[in-house]
Amino acid sequence: MASQLTTLRQLAAIINENVEILEGLAASKGISHPTLDSIYNSASPEEQFTRLPEVLDASLLAISAASQLVNTLKLPGAAIYERATCYHIPGALRIATDICAVELLRDAGPEGMHVKDIAAKTGTEASMISRALRLLAAHYIFKEVTPDVFANNRLSSILDTGKDVGYLMTLLKDIVGNPTGEHAISRVNAKKFINTNGIAALVDLSVDYGFKNASFVPDVFINKIDKSAFQVAHGAEKPFWEFCETHPAHLQRFQVAMGGWRTMQSPDSIFKGFGWSSLPENSVVVDVGGGNGSVSFEIAQVAPQIKVVVQDRAQTIENITVPTWEADAEKKIMVESGRVTLEGQDFFESQVIKRDVAVFFLRFVLHNWSFEENVKIMKRLHEAAISGTKLVIIDQIAPYACHVKDETGAIRPQVIPNPPPILLANLGEGNPIVYRTDFVMHALIQAREWPLGEFEGMTKEAGWKIESIYQTRGTAMSVIVCGKL
Ligand SMILES: C[S@@+](CC[C@H](N)C(=O)[O-])C[C@H]1O[C@@H](n2cnc3c(N)ncnc32)[C@H](O)[C@@H]1O
Numbered sequence: 289m290a291s292q293l294t295t296l297r298q299l300a301a302i303i304n305e306n307v308e309i310l311e312g313l314a315a316s317k318g319i320s321h322p323t324l325d326s327i328y329n330s331a332s333p334e335e336q337f338t339r340l341p342e343v344l345d346a347s348l349l350a351i352s353a354a355s356q357l358v359n360t361l362k363l364p365g366a367a368i369y370e371r372a373t374c375y376h377i378p379g380a381l382r383i384a385t386d387i388c389a390v391e392l393l394r395d396a397g398p399e400g401m402h403v404k405d406i407a408a409k410t411g412t413e414a415s416m417i418s419r420a421l422r423l424l425a426a427h428y429i430f431k432e433v434t435p436d437v438f439a440n441n442r443l444s445s446i447l448d449t450g451k452d453v454g455y456l457m458t459l460l461k462d463i464v465g466n467p468t469g470e471h472a473i474s475r476v477n478a479k480k481f482i483n484t485n486g487i488a489a490l491v492d493l494s495v496d497y498g499f500k501n502a503s504f505v506p507d508v509f510i511n512k513i514d515k516s517a518f519q520v521a522h523g524a525e526k527p528f529w530e531f532c533e534t535h536p537a538h539l540q541r542f543q544v545a546m547g548g549w550r551t552m553q554s555p556d557s558i559f560k561g562f563g564w565s566s567l568p569e570n571s572v573v574v575d576v577g578g579g580n581g582s583v584s585f586e587i588a589q590v591a592p593q594i595k596v597v598v599q600d601r602a603q604t605i606e607n608i609t610v611p612t613w614e615a616d617a618e619k620k621i622m623v624e625s626g627r628v629t630l631e632g633q634d635f636f637e638s639q640v641i642k643r644d645v646a647v648f649f650l651r652f653v654l655h656n657w658s659f660e661e662n663v664k665i666m667k668r669l670h671e672a673a674i675s676g677t678k679l680v681i682i683d684q685i686a687p688y689a690c691h692v693k694d695e696t697g698a699i700r701p702q703v704i705p706n707p708p709p710i711l712l713a714n715l716g717e718g719n720p721i722v723y724r725t726d727f728v729m730h731a732l733i734q735a736r737e738w739p740l741g742e743f744e745g746m747t748k749e750a751g752w753k754i755e756s757i758y759q760t761r762g763t764a765m766s767v768i769v770c771g772k773l
Pocket residue numbers: 529546547576577578579580582583599600601604633634635636650651652653656
C-alpha cells in the first residue's frame with residue numbers, strides 16, 4: 289500500500305512541478321495556456337506559446353505522468369475494455385467530419401447548435417449525430433453545451449477547413465445517401481480540403497480507410513495473407529499507390545493530408561536538423577517522392593538561393609502537384625521563375641536529373657517500403673550523386689518503451705525531454721504517434737516505421753553513411769543527414 293501511494297505521489301509531483309513551470313512561463317508572457325473551451329487559432333499568442341521548446345518539455349512530462357496516473361487509478365477491467373472499444377471514436381469522428389459538423393458549429397458560435405438542426409441542414413438523422421458528438425465530447429472533442437446542443441472546442445475546431453458552409457452543403461449532397469458501389473470504398477469530398485492546413489484531410493483519411501484497414505491487420509497476420517490490410521478491407525486488387533491512380537479524390541485528400549503532418553509538428557522538424565539556408569547559391573535540392581510539394585515550398589522559402597526539384601510519380605505530378613502550384617500565387621511565381629521545378633520520376637528508376645545535386649531529400653518515403661526497396665531507392669540516388677551530395681531523410685525513429693542503457697550502464701535518452709525513470713522511456717501517451725503510424729503503414733502498404741539500427745543498415749547498403757541525426761522534441765520525427773560512403 290505504502291509503495292502504491294508513493295507511486296501516485298511521485299506521478300502527482302511530476303504533474304504539479306510541470307504545471308507550475310507552465311503557469312510561470314505563461315504568466316511571464318502575460319497570457320494563459322489555452323483551455324479546451326477555446327477555439328483553435330494557430331496564430332494566437334496562446335497557441336504559439338504551446339509550441340515553445342520549454343513549454344513542450346513541461347507539457348510532455350505532465351502528460352506522460354498524468355496518463356500513467358489515470359491508467360494506474362482506473363479499474364483494470366474498465367481500462368482494458370475502454371481500449372478494446374476505442375475503435376468507435378474514429379467512427380464517430382467520421383460521422384462528424386463527413387457532415388461538416390465542425391464548420392456548421394463554427395457558424396453557430398459558443399451557443400452551439402441542436403442536433404436536429406444539424407440533421408436538417410445535412411439531410412441526415414439527428415439521434416446518430418447526437419450519439420456521435422456525445423461520444424466525442426466524452427473524449428474532449430466538441431462540447432455538449434446543453435442536452436443535444438453541441439459547440440466546437442479547441443480539439444474539434446482544428447478540423448475546421450475554413451470553407452463556406454453553403455459551399456460545403458452543396459458538396460455534401462453528392463455524398464449523403466450515395467455510396468460508391470465499390471466494396472468498402474467511401475465517396476471522398478476532396479475539394480473541401482484544398483488550401484487547408486492538412487489536419488482535416490489527415491483525420492479524414494485516418495477515420496475512413498485508415499480505420500477500416502486497422503480491423504484487418506490481425507487477420508492479415510494470423511492468416512498469413514500476402515496482401516495489405518487495405519487490399520483485404522477494400523477488396524482492392526492493386527496496392528494503395530495504384531489504387532490512387534483510379535481514385536483521384538482519394539489521392540488529392542492524401543496529398544493534402546501530408547501537409548497536416550507539418551501543422552501537427554513544430555517547424556524544427558525540418559529546419560533545425562539541416563542547414564538549408566547555408567547551401568551555396570543555385571544548389572539543387574531534389575525532393576524525392578515529394579507529393580504535392582508542400583515541404584519543398586517551405587524549404588524554397590527559407591532558402592531562396594537554392595533550386596528545388598519536386599519529383600513524384602508522373603501521375604501525381606500531373607494531376608496533383610502541378611495544379612496545386614498553379615492555384616497558389618506564391619508557388620506559381622516560384623515555378624515560373626525556375627526556382628522550383630516539378631518533375632515526374634519513378635524513384636525505383638535511374639534519375640533523369642542531369643545537374644549536380646547538392647541534396648536528395650526523402651520525407652516520409654522510407655516508411656512506405658521494405659528494407660530492400662529502400663536500399664534500391666537510395667542506390668538510385670547514390671548513382672546520381674556527386675561526391676559532396678547529401679541525402680537528407682526525414683522520418684520517425686521508433687523508441688523502445690523501456691529504458692535502455694549504454695555501454696557504461698547509464699540510461700541512454702531516447703526522446704526529448706528525457707523522462708525520469710518512473711515514467712515510460714518513450715513518454716507513453718505523451719508520444720504515441722510513431723507506434724500508431726507504424727501500424728498505419730503496415731495496414732496501408734505493408735510497410736513500417738524503422739528503428740535506428742535499420743536506418744543504419746539500409747543507408748549503408750545503398751552506399752550512404754549517417755553523419756548526423758537531429759531528433760525533434762516530444763516526437764519521433766528525426767532528420768537524418770547522410771554523405772556518400
Ligand atoms: C507518404 S508520401 C510523402 C510525400 C512527401 N514527401 C511529404 O512528405 O509530404 C509518399 C510519396 O511517395 C510517392 N511515391 C510512391 N511511389 C513512388 C514511386 N515509385 N516513385 C516516386 N514517388 C512515389 C507518393 O506518390 C507520395 O507522394
